[in-house]
Amino acid sequence: MSISYNSFCDDFYVDMYINTRFDLPSDRDILLTFFERIKKQFPSMATLGRDGTEFCLDEDPKSEPNRWASVDVDRLGAGCVSPESFQQAFELPKFVIELIPYMLGIRSLDIESLDLTFGMDFDYACNHNEIIAEALFGGSSFSKVFGISGSGPLNLSPSVILALDDDCSTRARLAVEARTNEDEMRSGKFDSDKPISMYLTVRQYPQAGQNFEMIPVFNKLCGLAVEIMDEKVVPNIVMPLTNAIAHRR
Numbered sequence: 001m002s003i004s005y006n007s008f009c010d011d012f013y014v015d016m017y018i019n020t021r022f023d024l025p026s027d028r029d030i031l032l033t034f035f036e037r038i039k040k041q042f043p044s045m046a047t048l049g050r051d052g053t054e055f056c057l058d059e060d061p062k063s064e065p066n067r068w069a070s071v072d073v074d075r076l077g078a079g080c081v082s083p084e085s086f087q088q089a090f091e092l093p094k095f096v097i098e099l100i101p102y103m104l105g106i107r108s109l110d111i112e113s114l115d116l117t118f119g120m121d122f123d124y125a126c127n128h129n130e131i132i133a134e135a136l137f138g139g140s141s142f143s144k145v146f147g148i149s150g151s152g153p154l155n156l157s158p159s160v161i162l163a164l165d166d167d168c169s170t171r172a173r174l175a176v177e178a179r180t181n182e183d184e185m186r187s188g189k190f191d192s193d194k195p196i197s198m199y200l201t202v203r204q205y206p207q208a209g210q211n212f213e214m215i216p217v218f219n220k221l222c223g224l225a226v227e228i229m230d231e232k233v234v235p236n237i238v239m240p241l242t243n244a245i246a247h248r249r
Contacts (some may be wrong), residue, residue, distance in 0.1 A: 008238050009120035010211045015079035016093035018110040023073050025104055067092050080173055097214045105138050116221040117201040124245050125192035128178035129156040135244035169205045229238040
């Protein structure tokens with residue numbers, strides 16, 4: 001199934017993170033063997049870098065799609081930028097999940113949470129706060145506050161966290177992030193390289209008395225993320241934002 005989300009934004013990406021209770025292995029041979037196994041499955045992932053305590057294996061940043069996998073002290077991640085299908089978006093994270101019990105020693109008891117994020121970037125070289133207020137708060141009670149005389153909202157990055165089950169172990173966080181700063185508002189000169197970002201993250205915490213089965217949990221979060229995007233986020237957040245941006249260009 002192809003992904004239509006790419007047509008709504010300038011960049012679409014899928015990120016998966018597993019947060020652990022214990023520190024992950026930092027031994028050189030263990031990490032190299034782990035990344036080499038990923039490279040064997042995905043030969044174009046050939047660039048290994050380090051940023052502080054995080055090691056990351058990437059494809060060429062200019063390639064589409066662009067896959068990556070990372071290991072940090074207590075967090076492991078994998079993702080894909082500009083995937084053409086859900087199968088392509090989820091292929092690497094699933095492969096990494098299948099490897100980690102055997103190659104990094106991650107077990108059910110070690111899992112703090114599993115996150116799946118759908119992210120969108122929207123290029124907009126003007127005041128992010130202003131366009132978010134127009135697109136998402138027009139006609140709301142907040143819009144009355146924005147009518148106070150002055151330059152308008154200085155920091156408008158709305159977010160909400162929802163419980164998706166009775167024990168609150170499954171959650172969704174929706175956030176829209178503006179990157180306009182006060183210096184830009186004072187000068188009226190805005191950085192065209194900083195996009196507005198939208199993130200939908202679905203997270204699963206361990207449930208009392210149950211093993212944390214990573215592949216079934218990941219599949220569950222994939223279904224939830226697609227459902228929430230299609231039914232709630234695209235029509236009520238993404239489309240108003242893209243329409244507002246299009247009218248200003």
